[in-house]
Amino acid sequence: EEDFEIIDKKQLPDAAELRNEEKAKPEEARWSAPILSLARKASENLALSYGSALKSASLVGLVSKPGSSDSPAKTSTRCHTMEERANLMNMMKLSIKILIQSALSLGRTLDSDFPPLQQFFVVLEHCLKHGLKVKKSFIGQNKSFFGPLELVEKLCPEASDIATSVKNLPELKTAVGRGRAWLYLALMQKKLADYLKVLLDHKHLLSEFYEPDALMMEEEGAVIVGLLVGLNVIDANLCLKGEDLDSQVGVIDFSLYLKETQDNDGKQDGGITAVLDQKHYVEELNRHLSCTVADLQNKIDCLEKTNSKLQEELAAATDRIGSLQEEQQQLKQQNELIRERSEKSVEVTKEDTKVELDTYKQSRQGLDEMYSDVWKQLKEEKKIRLELEKELELQIGMKTEMEIAMKLLEKDTHEKQDTLVALRQQLEEVKAINLQMFHKSQNAECSLQQKTEAISSFEGKTNEMMSSMKQMEKRLQQAEKARQAAEERCNKMKQELAGKLDSCRQQMAQLDSKCSTLEKELKSEKEQRQTLQKELHQEKDATTLLKTELQQMEGLKKELRKLQDEKQQLKKVREEQEQALQEMGLHLSQSKLKMEDIKEVNKALKGHTWLKDDEATHCKQCKKEFSISRRKHHCRNCGDIFCNTCSSNELALPSYPKPVRVCDNCHTLLLQQCSSNSS
16 A cells, blocks of 8 residues: 555547646646646656566566566556666655755755655655565454565664664554564664665565565665665664654655755646646545555554553452452451450459559568577577576586586586587578578569668678677687686585485576477478468469460550551552552543544545545635635645635645644634643
């Protein structure tokens, strides 16, 4: 569909008919004179190239001679392809010539908006597309010239930079856009001719992409490569970012090639050029409209698919949000239950600890009272022992000289010493028990420092007891010395002591009874201390239980923190999903607006037709009759005929690179569409 159409000479009208028509329509011939002159030259060049191509083909053997056995259909197709190659080569010569001339006049630096450069790329694209093979795939048929250009990277390693930069461009989504970007970069590097020459040197690889009669497979391809060498004089500064290379439509603008011949050939053969101009214009317009309609239909299909996908994603997102909300409610209920349980357990543990502390204080008060009673009894025993010592000193002074009495006294003293040793042992045991109780109380009562001070005071009192015992031993030593002195006096006092022995024995019996009572009291104290130790063990167990419960409480607090963190994370996820839904809604609204715009454009394109000059006698808008002063003007958007006042506006259309004449109604509609698209 994108190839050029060759006009046969039989289809052209006669010169007499064209002159009659020219006389009838002098005004139309004047404005169309430059276009017609260009078309006339192009037809002459095409005829000459067609004749030369037929001669060369007959020499080579492509065109069948009268006696050959080839069918007429094959010969016609061969001739058609040869004509196409010749036309493309001539257009390439013209485009390169005009591009070099305009570049030299402007200073050799060109931008991407330069019209001759754009037309050069369009013609080059047509040359590369000529004779391409159609590749079938699961998606559909694919016909792009980027496939053979990818071979340059394998054949010439210098082109790897171009290939990587083209692949890394995110704006390019089609193979056609990548091929155009590749051509832009190769021209900027001034190596376009070198790369295409490398491709032509390996025609066995090009046969996979091109037909055998394609332009790149014949001699015309080498001629075009030779012409491209002249472009190394030009410095191009092309910007690929921001340009929509995928959706550009390659239409050749013949007005650029008609500027040189406007003055010389404007007066000759006006009718032929007018017919050719109108025919080419209609063909190009139809071709452009068909391409735009196909592109719009593809875009509509893509938008419908994206809308369906977005609707499915919205449904899935709503389902996910519902499930997340249900999970959030369940987690809230679980959090409330856990809080209630933890609060109840904390209250129960607090009450238990209060009760246990009260019992502990009461038991400690009872122990303190017991300790005070024991210390009072010990003080009384000390007083009794002091009295006994005084009596013993008196008895030793009053000993008689009788040896039997002395032996008895010695035995009594030995027994008293044994009793003193037993008492010392008992006191040491009491000290050991007190120390054990002190250590245990330190381990169990770290928080009760006041009670530890009382125990330290008790230890001081036991130390005082030890000092008093040492004093008793000193006094015993003095008593022994006094006994030795008394032995000398014993002989003198034997008679006096005989009567007092009975009284001493009675006193000793009393002392024995008192010692037995003291032993019983010590046993009772030991039993009380054992009970106190048991109570201390019970208190330790209670403290361990309290510690374990405190650890459990800490674990519950950690779980609460984790649940709170999870709750915050779920909130964040919900907010992100809500933002995503809002963005999806915005995308859907934008896509709907684009669909409506595309439908309006399709309706506008389907309804517009190019009105002939004979059919219109009045202006369509103001209904005024056309005359010599009021000329006819076509609207390039709708194709109707208006006067100069009703079609004085100019706008840039997608089918025209420059601003063209548009009627008032189309001008307002196009401005509204532009404003809606920009908003």
